[in-house]
Amino acid sequence: MNDPFPFPVKSTCAYCGVGCGIIASKDEEQNIQIEGDPVHPANLGRLCSKGAALADTLDLEGRLLRPEINHQPVDWDSALDKVALGFKEVIETHGPDAVAFYVSGQLLTEDYYVANKLMKGFIGAANIDTNSRLCMSSSVAGHKRAFGSDTIPGCYEDLELADLVVLTGSNAAWCHPVLYQRLVAAKEARPHMTIVVIDPRRTASSDIADIHFAIKPGTDAVLFNGLLTYLNHRDKINRTFAEEFCEGLDKALAAAERSAPTAGAVAKACGLSLTAITEFYEHFEACEKSVTLYSQGINQSSSGTDKVNAILNCHLATGRIGRPGMGPFSLTGQPNAMGGREVGGLANLLAAHLEIDNPDHRDLVARFWHAPQLADKPGLAAVELFEAVETGKVKAIWIMGTNPAVSLPDNSRVRQALEKCDLVVVSDCERNTDTAAFADVLLPALAWGEKDGTVTNSERRISRQRAFLPAPGDAKPDWWIISEIARRLGHDAAFNYATSADIFREHAALSGFENNGSRDFDISGLAELKQIAYDGMLPLQWPVTKNRPQGTTRLFADGRFFRPGGKAALVPVNPQAPVHAPDAKFLLILNTGRVRDHWHTMTRTGKSGRLSAHRIEPFAEIHPTDAERFEINDGNLARLETNWGEMIARVHITTDQQSGSIFVPMHWNKQFASHGLVDALVNPVTDPISQQPELKHTPVRITPFKASWHAFVLTRKRLDINAEAAIATYWAAARGKGFWRYELAGEHDVASKTELMHSLFSAHTFDANWLEFEDTARGSYRGAQLVNDRLEICMFVGSSPELPARDWLQALFSEPTISELNRASLLAGVPPLGQKDAGATVCACFGVGMNTLIDAITNDGLTSADEIGAALSAGTNCGSCLPELKNLLPNAAAREKPRNAA
Ligand SMILES: Nc1nc2c(c(=O)[nH]1)N[C@H]1C(S)=C(S)[C@@H](COP(=O)(O)OP(=O)(O)OC[C@H]3O[C@@H](n4cnc5c(=O)[nH]c(N)nc54)[C@H](O)[C@@H]3O)O[C@H]1N2
Ligand SMILES: Nc1nc2c(c(=O)[nH]1)N[C@H]1C(S)=C(S)[C@@H](COP(=O)(O)OP(=O)(O)OC[C@H]3O[C@@H](n4cnc5c(=O)[nH]c(N)nc54)[C@H](O)[C@@H]3O)O[C@H]1N2
Ligand code: SF4
Ligand SMILES: [Mo]
Secondary structure, three states: OOOOOOOOEEEEOOOOOOOOEEEEEEOOOOOEEEEEOOOOOOOOOOOOHHHHOHHHHOOOOOEOOOOEEOOEEOOHHHHHHHHHHHHHHHHHHHOHHHEEEEEOOOOOHHHHHHHHHHHHHHHOOOOEEEHHHHOOHHHHHHHHHHHOOOOOOOOOHHHHHOOEEEEEOOOHHHHOHHHHHHHHHHHHHOOOOEEEEEOOOOOHHHHHOOEEEOOOOOOHHHHHHHHHHHHHHOOOOOHHHHHHOEEOHHHHHHHHHHHOOOHHHHHHHHOOOHHHHHHHHHHHHHOOOEEEEEOHHHHOOOOHHHHHHHHHHHHHHOOOOOOOOOEEEEOOOOOOHHHHHHOOOOOOEOOOOOEOOOHHHHHHHHHHHOOOOOOOOOOOOHHHHHHHHHHOOOOEEEEEOOOHHHHOOOHHHHHHHHHHOOEEEEEEOEOOOOOHHHOOEEEEEOOOOOOOEEEEOOOOEEEEEOOOOOOOOOOEOHHHHHHHHHHHOOOOHHHOOOOHHHHHHHHHHHHHOOOOOOOOOOOHHHOOOOHHHHHOOOOEEOOOOOOOOOOOOOOOOOOOOOOOOOOEEOOOOOOOOOOOOOOOOOOEEEEEEOOOOOOOOOOOHHHOHHHHOOOOOOEEEEOHHHHHHOOOOOOOEEEEEOOOOEEEEEEEEOOOOOOOEEEEEOOOOOOOEOOOOHHHOOOOOEOOOOOOEOOOOEEEEEEEOOOOEEEEEEEOOOOOHHHHOOOOOEEEEEEEOOEEEEEEEEOOOOOOHHHHHHHHOOOOOOOOOEEEEEEOOOOEEEEEEEEOOEEEEEEEEEOOOOOOOHHHHHHHHHOOOOOHHHHHHHHHOOOOOOOOOOOOEEEOOOOEEHHHHHHHHHHHOOOOHHHHHHHHOOOOOOOOOHHHHHHHOHHHOOOOOOEEOO
C-alpha cells in the first residue's frame, strides 16, 4: 500500500517553546518512531523525556473523533450550524461583546490567525483571549513598555556564548530541558561560565548553578532594582547606550535607589545572604556577556510586568542587549506561544504586532482584511472573561485548544461560569477533559502529527509542523472549523482558505503591509511562498524580509527600538508585594508549577506509561520544619485549603523547599485524581498591566488527611473510578505499561478490609479466580485476579500508606503468565527471593527505578553519572533525569552543591 506521507517526515515537537525539530519515521512493523532532527537549529538532534516519548501518545484511545451536540455524535453540518446559529442569535440580541473565544498557544499560527481575524475583524469585538494570558502576558507587556514591541532580542546561542547566565523563575531543567542541556554542555566546555539560579525552591535547574538564591517569594523586583543601583554606584551604567538609545534612565535609577538602596537592604527584603548577593552583583558587573533567562516565577505575579521591566532595565542600562552572549530572555512555554503573539491572540492586540488602541493600526488592518467592523477597543482578558461568562455578560463561548476548567485560577468559579453559560463550544482532540464535560457542542480537532502549519519558538524561529498521520474519524484542522463558522456567519470571501499555506501567506503579507521597518514583526519575505516552498520551509528566525531572506538572529544591537521616536524605555519599578499575604488562618504560601514528565492538564502525557511513572500523584512539597509544625508526615496525604478551595495531595518532605512555602504541581485534574486540582485553590488576582494571574502565590494552610485506610489497585483495564470506588475519599490514577495504577484512601473506619474492597469494587466478581487474603492482625487485605494465569488486577489495602512496593508488582503485568513463585509472592506483597523492586522511575527513557540505581551505586561503587549510564543506560538518552541521578550518587551530599544563599 502506498503511504500518503513521504517518510521520514520532519516536524516540530508538540510540547514546549524550545521548539525542537523531530523526524517521524516508520519501523519494519509500521510503528511510528520519533527522533530528534540532527539539523534543526533548536536541538541539533536532542530530545527530552517528553519529546522522546511522543510516539507513546499517538494512539486514538480517548480521542474526540466525531462532532457532538449534548454529548451525542452528530454530523459536521449539524454541529457547525448549531454553533453559527447560536453565535448569531446572541450577537443579534446582545451585541458582539456577548460572545467570546478562548484560545491557546497550542494552536498553529494559521489556526490562531483565522480565529483572531474572525473575532476582531468580522464579529467586531475583541473578546478573544488565550491561555497565553496565564503564561506570557507580563513579558509581552514588559517588552512593549521597554522596546515598543514584543520582541525577544536574542537567540539560544547567546546562552552558550555568555559568561554569566542568570535563570530566574525558571525551572528550565524540567520545562525547557533541551535548552538546559545546551547550557550544561556549554558550561562543561567553558567552565568559567557562571550560572545563577533564582527560585524559592531548589530545583533540578539548580544542579548546574554556582549560586542558588532561595529568594523570598515575590521579591525579584527588589533584587534586580538592587542590581541597577549597584551598577549605578559602581559607575557601570553604559551612558552612551542608555542615554542615546533609551529614555527614562534617571527615573528608573531613582526608583531603584528608593526601593533597593544597598545590597544589605536587598538581602533583607529577599531573605538572602549579603555575601551571595554581592557576589552575584559583582559577576554581573564583570561579565559583559550576561544573559537573564526568566519564565513563570517572574510572569505569573500581580506585579509581573514590573518584574520583567526590572530585568530589562539592567540590560538596557548596560547596553547588554542583542549582541552575542547578552540580553534578557523570556522563555516561552507553549509550542506556539510566540505565534499566538504574532497574530495578536491576546484581547488587547491586533494581528501582526499591531495595536488595537492605535487608530492608524486599526485602519491598516481593516483595509487589509476588508473587515466590515473591526473591533475598536480591547476585549476581556482571561480571568475577567470567565467572570463575564459567570455574570451572564458573555453568553456564548468557544474554547479551542485549552482546558480552562483546570488551568484558570479560582476554577470552581470558572466551572460555575461554564455550567451557567448558554452556549459552550469546545474544540479539542480529546473527548474527556474537564472542560469538555461542560460543552454543549464538541468539535473534533486534528492533533499533533495530523495537523499541518507553523509554530514559532522562544528564539523567534518559525518551524513547520507537518502531518505524518492520517486524519482520524471526522477530525478537522482548527482553521477549517473556524472558517466554516465564519462562512455560516456570512463571511465567505474573507475565509475562503483551501490550505494552511493560504493562511500563512496572508499572515506574512499583513506583517509587511505598510510596514517599511516601522514594526518588528515582519515576515513579508515569506508572503509569496508557493505550496511546495511552504511544505519544504526550513526553520527561520523572524524578521524575514526581502532584504533578509535568511531571517534575523538578533535585534536591537543597533539601538533602534520601536517606541515612538525609536528609543527604548527604562521603566521606574516600585516593587510590590503579592496581593494576598499569609495571615493567621493561612500561614504558608502556595507556589505552583510543573513536573518533568507531565504536560499541563495531562491530556497527552497522561497517555504514556513512561511519562506517568516519574510522578504518579498530585503532591505537595514542604520543608521539614513546616511539616513538623503542621504535623504532616512524609508519604501521607494532606489537605490543602485556601480562601478559594481545597485539595488533597501526597506529602513530600524536602529541604529543597524553603520553609514558609509549599509547592504543588498544576497538572492533576478530575480525569486523574479526585481532589488534585490545584487551581481550585489559586487566587484569581491579576497584574493590573498585563492581566496575568498570580499563579505562584496564594496563602494556604495544610492539615493531615486522616485516612483510616489506604489502598492501591493495579489493573489492566481503566476503572470507571467514580462509579466503582465511590466510597474512596481520595483516588489518583496513572497509566503504566499495560496497566492502570490507582492510589486510594478513605476517611471512614471499616470493620473488614475484605468487605471494604468488595463494596468498593462491587462491579467485579470476586469469584474463584480471586485469590484473597485478609490479615486482621495487621489490618491488611490483598487480592488478585488471574485470568488464564495472567494477572488481571491486584489490590492491596492497609492502615498505613506503606503498602507493598508497587514497582515489581507492576512488572508482573508484562508477564504472559504468573509463575508459581510469583503467585505466592503476589499475596505476600513482597518480591520472591532474588527479585527486587525497581522503585519509582527516575529515568523515563529506559524505565530505570530508584532502587535499581541505589543498588548499582552502592554495590558497584559507581561515582558519576557517566558510570551509571555505562552500567544501566539511565540518563544516556535524553538526559532529563541527570540532575536526579547525580543527587543519588554517594558524593552527592559532599559534591559542591550550589551555595544556597538564603
Ligand atoms: N515538563 C513540562 N515542561 C513544560 C510545561 C509543562 O507543563 N511540563 N509547560 C510549558 C509552559 S506552557 C510553560 S509556561 C513553561 C513554564 O516553565 P517554568 O516557568 O520554568 O515553570 P514553572 O514550574 O511554572 O515555574 C518556574 C519556577 O518559578 C519558581 N517561582 C515561584 N515563585 C517565584 C518567585 O517569586 N521568584 C522566582 N524567581 N521564582 C519563583 C517556581 O518555584 C518554579 O520552580 O514550561 C513549559 N514546559
Ligand atoms: N496554578 C497554575 N495554573 C497554571 C499555570 C501554573 O503555573 N500554575 N500555568 C499556566 C500556563 S503558563 C499555561 S500555558 C496554562 C496551560 O493550561 P491549558 O492550556 O488549559 O492546558 P493543556 O493541557 O495544554 O490544554 C490544552 C488542551 O487543548 C487540546 N489540544 C491540543 N492540541 C490541540 C489542537 O491542535 N487543537 C485543539 N482544538 N485542541 C488541542 C488538548 O487536548 C487539551 O485539552 O496553564 C496555566 N495555569
Ligand atoms: S525540550 Fe523537550 S518538550 Fe521541549 S520542544 Fe524539545 S523535546 Fe519537546
Ligand atoms: Mo505556559
